Amino acid sequence: MQLQLENLVPIPLREKILQRTSEIWNQAVTFTPGNFVKIKAPSGTGKTTLVHYLYNIRNDYTGKVLVDGQPWDAYKKDQIASMRQQQLSVVFQDLRIFEQLTAVENIELKRVMLPQPYCSAEKVAEMAARLNVTHILNQSGKTLSYGERQRIAIIRALVQPFEWLIMDEPFSHLDDANAQMAADLIAEECRARKAGFILTDLDHDNRFAYDIQFNL
Numbered sequence: 001m002q003l004q005l006e007n008l009v010p011i012p013l014r015e016k017i018l019q020r021t022s023e024i025w026n027q028a029v030t031f032t033p034g035n036f037v038k039i040k041a042p043s044g045t046g047k048t049t050l051v052h053y054l055y056n057i058r059n060d061y062t063g064k065v066l067v068d069g070q071p072w073d074a075y076k077k078d079q080i081a082s083m084r085q086q087q088l089s090v091v092f093q094d095l096r097i098f099e100q101l102t103a104v105e106n107i108e109l110k111r112v113m114l115p116q117p118y119c120s121a122e123k124v125a126e127m128a129a130r131l132n133v134t135h136i137l138n139q140s141g142k143t144l145s146y147g148e149r150q151r152i153a154i155i156r157a158l159v160q161p162f163e164w165l166i167m168d169e170p171f172s173h174l175d176d177a178n179a180q181m182a183a184d185l186i187a188e189e190c191r192a193r194k195a196g197f198i199l200t201d202l203d204h205d206n207r208f209a210y211d212i213q214f215n216l
């Protein structure tokens, strides 16, 4: 799946953005399939806005987000739903854990979405062990700490097939050791699928061998 931006500018941030230079906003950008992409920016400059545009849950922009050469609004709802099941996965900054479900139910919801699950239940258990969250799998979503929610949201994003994984500050609640374990798992899962990712973050980091980095 090819993702491209063509002169993308968020309408609410237009004045602010056009006063400075950005490697993303108001540019022609092609994200090469399979690449590990980092987008770095200080707080409040639009990382979450960009992630929401890429996943097509917000569209208050001028310019275009092109998916396989077509703007998002050229696709029908069922085509977009199918892309989100098969080609595009996401870790939102606000994590979106369903609080009325347990941690493992949050993961299962995504895993069994397809008639043929991409991952086995054993694989989920293995990922949970790697990220040190086995002991909280049956705990209610409501009671999870932010660091636990973040690791559950990462596993949930990894149980489906995808060509692109979009992640908004995915390690913001994790210490360095846990962040590196999560990064190693993400890199392995992306390589297994020959998939790429687009990750936003505040600062420079060496957690991944990034193919390309942009300043927002």
Ligand SMILES: Nc1ncnc2c1ncn2[C@@H]1O[C@H](COP(=O)(O)OP(=O)(O)OP(=O)(O)O)[C@@H](O)[C@H]1O
Pocket (backbone or CB within 6 Å): 012, 013, 041, 042, 043, 044, 045, 046, 047, 048, 049, 050, 093
């Ligand atoms: N729907 C909206 N209408 C108007 N302004 C908005 C809207 N959504 C976000 N903003 C503003 O746009 C700016 C960028 O917000 P965004 O959440 O994308 O930033 P961010 O880079 O992800 O920030 P942080 O690092 O704090 O998470 C902020 O100033 C925010 O207040």
